Amino acid sequence: MMNLMDKAQERMPNTPLLVNVIARRVRQLNAGQRPMVKPENQFQSNFELALRELAEGKLAAETAVTTAVHQQPSAAESLLSL
Numbered sequence: 001m002m003n004l005m006d007k008a009q010e011r012m013p014n015t016p017l018l019v020n021v022i023a024r025r026v027r028q029l030n031a032g033q034r035p036m037v038k039p040e041n042q043f044q045s046n047f048e049l050a051l052r053e054l055a056e057g058k059l060a061a062e063t064a065v066t067t068a069v070h071q072q073p074s075a076a077e078s079l080l081s082l
Contacts, residue, residue: 008055
């Protein structure tokens with residue numbers, strides 16, 4: 001049986017992103033937001049709750065993809081390159 005970390009990494013293979021998502025969710029839970037999964041016991045940490053939320057697919061992240069825009073050189077840049 002897979003543990004929570006393995007399941008979370010399967011859902012989010014980008015480790016730095018996974019760490020940031022879990023850290024943000026733990027801060028939200030610490031600030032009083034309600035968990036999206038039922039705690040298994042009253043002593044379960046917010047880290048474990050956040051990890052379970054991700055492993056069970058209740059927590060996700062959106063990433064922005066940026067592309068470089070190729071710009072034509074200005075007239076001044078063209079003259080300087082001669």
